[in-house]
Amino acid sequence: MAIRYPNGKLWKAKQNVANPVPVEIQYSNRGMTLEDDLNETNLYYRENGIAVIHKKPTPIQIVSVDYPKRSAAVIKEAYFKQASTTDYNGVYKGKYIDFEAKETKNSSFPLKNIHDHQIEHMKAVLEQNGICFLIIRFTKLNQIYFLEAEKLMHFWERQKNGGRKSISHQEIVECGHHIPLGYCPRVDYISIIDKLYF
Amino acid sequence: MAIRYPNGKLWKAKQNVANPVPVEIQYSNRGMTLEDDLNETNLYYRENGIAVIHKKPTPIQIVSVDYPKRSAAVIKEAYFKQASTTDYNGVYKGKYIDFEAKETKNSSFPLKNIHDHQIEHMKAVLEQNGICFLIIRFTKLNQIYFLEAEKLMHFWERQKNGGRKSISHQEIVECGHHIPLGYCPRVDYISIIDKLYF
Structure with a gap:
């Protein structure tokens, strides 16, 4: 199992001197997607009675199913559907929580x-x-931000009115809230919710 | 091709006139499942700005996917997974709403x-x-009830302690709340939430 520092950086017993890993990749690619990190975070919240938040299953259009005798039904043909909602929702202190998570390799958020x-x-x-x-995770910078939907709407409207098709990193730094990478939980977005809504 | 619900039950487009279904079943089986009725109800709530509640997609374990050139990805082998949560959730007046819906042909709820x-x-x-x-819908009686999870836990504990493995219709009448069938919305469970929680 990989052992990590609280900031998410991989701990190594010894540097591999023969094949040193370039510094940039070491920092940016932690081997975990944002989805992995959020699933672990949500598990931590659930197991510690902090919040009940799940990722929704991927919506699938089923076309054909086989029912072999004495076996489980097998889906033989199906297609991915576009989600009509966001991916994550649940409850924290009675309040409804709803969010979408995205990572980008770009320097702005498309x-x-x-x-x-x-x-x-x-x-x-x-x-x-x-x-x-x-x-939003900027994978190259390995930075994660919390952006309230109200603020997203502002940038969405700007685009609709002919403005830029992305939110710049600087705008997200100014309008959003940086979520420091931790160990347990990894992406402690509830700490931001506490500050903003409670 | 036979069309089936995810639970394997056969779907029928039309009543078979040669083999008419007894009247009792005709009343109870409005040709709509509880799921259909709740989907329409939730659509009504969303379109009228009353509440935002969705059914979660059925969780699927995908085993094999084809990526034909210039076409959408085709899932070639997948299996139904058991849900780890309830089927419906969402938000009403800021509060988190979460429920499971079940119909039974029995005179009690297993x-x-x-x-x-x-x-x-x-x-x-x-x-x-x-x-x-x-x-809970009792399909033969065509009655729908709202049962708070706190009360369900009571019956669940009773079963765990060696008691009966079902909730009798009479118990649900006494502990639950009858939801009258309407036209728009069909199953107005928000009216019960209003009475109980607001």
Whole structure:
């Protein structure tokens, strides 16, 4: 098992002098996707009674299913469907929590990573006073930000009105909230929710 | 080709006129499953800005996927997984809403319709002060009830302590809340939530 420092950096007993890993890759590619990190974070929240938040299953359009005798049904033909909501939701202190998580290799966040349906869903959640946001990881910088859905809407509108098709890193630094990488939990977004909403 | 629900039950497009279904079943089977009715209800709630509640996609274990050139990815082998949470969740007036929906042809509600994982999930939601419940349809009587998760836990514990493996219709009438069938929305469970929690 890989052992890591609280900041997520891999701990190594010895440097491999014969094949030194380039410093940039060591920092940027921790071998875990944002989804992995969030699944572990959510598991930590659930196991410690902090919050109940799950990733929703990927929506699938099933076309054909076989029912072999005395065996489990086998799906023989199916297709991925576009999600009509965000990927994560759940409950924290009675409040509804809803978010989408995206990582980008770019130096800005491309708005095409979010679908129209998801924007409509987020607006509807905000109208119901749900807590709704985006978690963005800039993989090259290995930085993670929490961006409230209200602020995402501002950049979405700017794009609709002919403005830029992405949110710059600088804008996210200014409008969003940096989530420091931890060990347990890895991506402690609840600490941001505590500051902003409670 | 036979069309089946994920649970393997055969779907029928039309009543067979040569073999008419007895009247009793005709009333109870409106040609809509509880799931259909709840999907329409949730659509009504969303379109009218009342609540944002969705059914979660069925969880699928994907084993093999084909990527034909210039076409969408095709899932070639996959299996249904047991859900680790309830099927429906969302937000109403900022509060987290979470429920499972089940129909039974029996005159009582068999507790085997609910899995251990779902019970654990419901307990965790209650600890986070979420609004959590069960919607039960007795198909023969065509009656629908709202049963708070706290009350379900009572019957679950009774079973664990060697008691009956079901909840009788009479117990549900006494402990639960009858949801009258409507047209729009069909199964107005939010009206019960309003009475109980707001």
